[in-house]
Amino acid sequence: xxxxxxxxxxPVVVPLFGAGLALALYRRPRxxxxxxxxxxxxxxxxxATLLVLADDGPLVVDIGGWAAPVGIDLVADRLxxxxxxxxxxxxxxxxxxxxxxxxxxxDEAAPVSIYHPTYLILAAGVAxxxxxxxxxxxxxxxxxxxxxxxxxxxxxxTGERIRAGxxxxxxxxxxxxxxxxxxxxxxxxAGTVNLAQxxxxxxxxxxxxxxxxxxxxxxxxxxxxxxxxxxxWLPDSYPTAPAPVTAVFAGLLTKVGVYAIIxxxxxxxxxxxxxxxxxxxxxxxxxxxxxxxVAQDDLKRLLSFxxxxxxxxxxxxxxxxxxxxxxASIYYVAHHIIVQTGLFLVAGLIERRxxxxxLDSLGGxxxxxxxxxxxxFIPAMNLGGIPPLSGFxxxxxxxxxxxxxxxxxxxxxxxxxxxxxxxxxxxLIKAWNKAFWQTPPEPLPDATLPKGMVGSAAALxxxxxxxxxxxxxxxxxxxxxxxxxxxxxxYIQSVLPEGGRGSGESVDVAHGEEDA
Amino acid sequence: xxxxxxxxxxxGVIVVLVTAGVYLLLERSLSRVLIGVILIGNGANLLFLVAGGAAGRxxxxxxxxxxxxxxxxxxxxxxxxxxxxxGMTAFLLAMAYRSWQLHRHDEVQxxxxxxxxxxxxxxxxxxxxDADTEESTTTLxxxxxxxxxxxxxxxxxxAGVGARSGEHDRPxxxxxxxSR
Numbered sequence: 001x002x003x004x005x006x007x008x009x010x011p012v013v014v015p016l017f018g019a020g021l022a023l024a025l026y027r028r029p030r031x032x033x034x035x036x037x038x039x040x041x042x043x044x045x046x047x048a049t050l051l052v053l054a055d056d057g058p059l060v061v062d063i064g065g066w067a068a069p070v071g072i073d074l075v076a077d078r079l080x081x082x083x084x085x086x087x088x089x090x091x092x093x094x095x096x097x098x099x100x101x102x103x104x105x106x107d108e109a110a111p112v113s114i115y116h117p118t119y120l121i122l123a124a125g126v127a128x129x130x131x132x133x134x135x136x137x138x139x140x141x142x143x144x145x146x147x148x149x150x151x152x153x154x155x156x157x158t159g160e161r162i163r164a165g166x167x168x169x170x171x172x173x174x175x176x177x178x179x180x181x182x183x184x185x186x187x188x189x190a191g192t193v194n195l196a197q198x199x200x201x202x203x204x205x206x207x208x209x210x211x212x213x214x215x216x217x218x219x220x221x222x223x224x225x226x227x228x229x230x231x232x233w234l235p236d237s238y239p240t241a242p243a244p245v246t247a248v249f250a251g252l253l254t255k256v257g258v259y260a261i262i263x264x265x266x267x268x269x270x271x272x273x274x275x276x277x278x279x280x281x282x283x284x285x286x287x288x289x290x291x292x293x294v295a296q297d298d299l300k301r302l303l304s305f306x307x308x309x310x311x312x313x314x315x316x317x318x319x320x321x322x323x324x325x326x327x328a329s330i331y332y333v334a335h336h337i338i339v340q341t342g343l344f345l346v347a348g349l350i351e352r353r354x355x356x357x358x359l360d361s362l363g364g365x366x367x368x369x370x371x372x373x374x375x376x377f378i379p380a381m382n383l384g385g386i387p388p389l390s391g392f393x394x395x396x397x398x399x400x401x402x403x404x405x406x407x408x409x410x411x412x413x414x415x416x417x418x419x420x421x422x423x424x425x426x427x428l429i430k431a432w433n434k435a436f437w438q439t440p441p442e443p444l445p446d447a448t449l450p451k452g453m454v455g456s457a458a459a460l461x462x463x464x465x466x467x468x469x470x471x472x473x474x475x476x477x478x479x480x481x482x483x484x485x486x487x488x489x490x491y492i493q494s495v496l497p498e499g500g501r502g503s504g505e506s507v508d509v510a511h512g513e514e515d516a
Numbered sequence: 517x518x519x520x521x522x523x524x525x526x527x528g529v530i531v532v533l534v535t536a537g538v539y540l541l542l543e544r545s546l547s548r549v550l551i552g553v554i555l556i557g558n559g560a561n562l563l564f565l566v567a568g569g570a571a572g573r574x575x576x577x578x579x580x581x582x583x584x585x586x587x588x589x590x591x592x593x594x595x596x597x598x599x600x601x602x603g604m605t606a607f608l609l610a611m612a613y614r615s616w617q618l619h620r621h622d623e624v625q626x627x628x629x630x631x632x633x634x635x636x637x638x639x640x641x642x643x644x645x646d647a648d649t650e651e652s653t654t655t656l657x658x659x660x661x662x663x664x665x666x667x668x669x670x671x672x673x674x675a676g677v678g679a680r681s682g683e684h685d686r687p688x689x690x691x692x693x694x695s696r
Contacts (some may be wrong), residue, residue, distance in 0.1 A: 143600045159618045182559045188567030
């Protein structure tokens, strides 16, 4: 198995290298497109390979040959590999979509020369955050993807995007600062930022300090993941960006936050002292988010609110702190990344076809663009949790885990989850009725949809269906990933095999600190 | 063993930096927010230094005794954090400048949704007083187009922001972006 560890850094290195190359070739847009598609395809292949390999046990790389607790390590375990594969598939689809859009609009419409490098850096940052086995390196990954996201969100620098961007950037900076301070405190308390070593050392430090660290990290990740009281920035900033950018943000960025919560809660703070708080936060996120969605009359905003709302489901699974809850959460994250991104891409298509995303001015699309109607209807039903689609399976898993938990709080969450699910269905059906069935208030402009855009959106919808068809193996994989999360020794053992050191130089513990 | 009690002067400086930073973050103007971010960022960097223990000799194996060495790990992290903060500062600065180009100010504007809710509340208030409700047929889109420049009338508006109609004071907005 060790002969494949060289694969682990590739999802970070390849997009970064591609980004540099694409930036250097900014005068050759054709070449740029080829580079970015090739780089993202390579990442997808590598991630899929890692997905298979990691099933036999985590793959660990000590970067630069520096041994683990001092040097930085990348870990591809089942959870990371699954997240990586799903995100790679999504980034590739969105990239193809935006390429088709660029082709249809002509290259003058967007400053493509910086778009491709930035997008690749975003992909590298996401991969780094997923793979990192080191708290500080997670921070670096977050910063990479955030810096790229700032650029993508304010692309073109129009007044509306600067308005939305300033809110987004300030909130993201705040969460980064919180995260940085939390890391400093962690280092002060435990003398390490390596996740595996932290897992060993944190139980030894003062419980009060441990709680403080947990709360600080949860706050930082909670802002990124858009958990209710910290979610207000999201619905106002995402919808202003170009459709592919919104789609990839909605699919990936919040999930990176969710991933970080799963990782730290399970590995570092297994005693679960914040679980009740997380439960309440999950309930509030679900209900407040979906009520916001019901009130919207703009499709993109509506989808942004459903995004916030469904973060609550994942949080619910995490807060249950049982294997069943975690596996349902992991499956739900995979499902939600694909479905939500697909819906945003379709919203972009609707905007192109109907000239607007305001539900008041759309109408009659079912007759005008039946393919579009199908592309919207399937992921919408999926998100609403209609059986037998993957949204239903994920929700059933969560509800079962909640009932198995049996506490009144968990049962409240189960009820809240069902209500939220129904309200999601209501909000999406409302959108469906208005955009596709009502008589349009005034005739829609005559526009055709580029085949490439429809094709890549359709690819994501089909991928969402594939999650349903392959639900058995995938759910099994999620269950094994959750089991690995529960048994922390597997992770710790593979990062710090014997004597508490990873492979590579700096083997002596006493001399460890000289090697950073 | 290195003395691990924290340096009180540094702790005091961190407190001042973070306090001032939080105050500035709560301001409307992006340049003040920017200074706030820089201050808190530096506070966090100092916190890393405190976390690394007392200062010592350069950590060069073979040249210095190991027990005299400073802990290099937090210094490596601080270096990374400084670079990242620098990049973010540059971006925020560019964004503030762009905002100034477009609107002649660099203030963070209200959430459209917030303003809508505030306006609804204001309308309800009137309705309670004289039962004469005002009809509004604007959609969120139109409202967003109108309200994006509410801070143009000189300074962050005090209370009553929500009650203002915003239709008559549409300023020179971003349509003129190409003029510079």
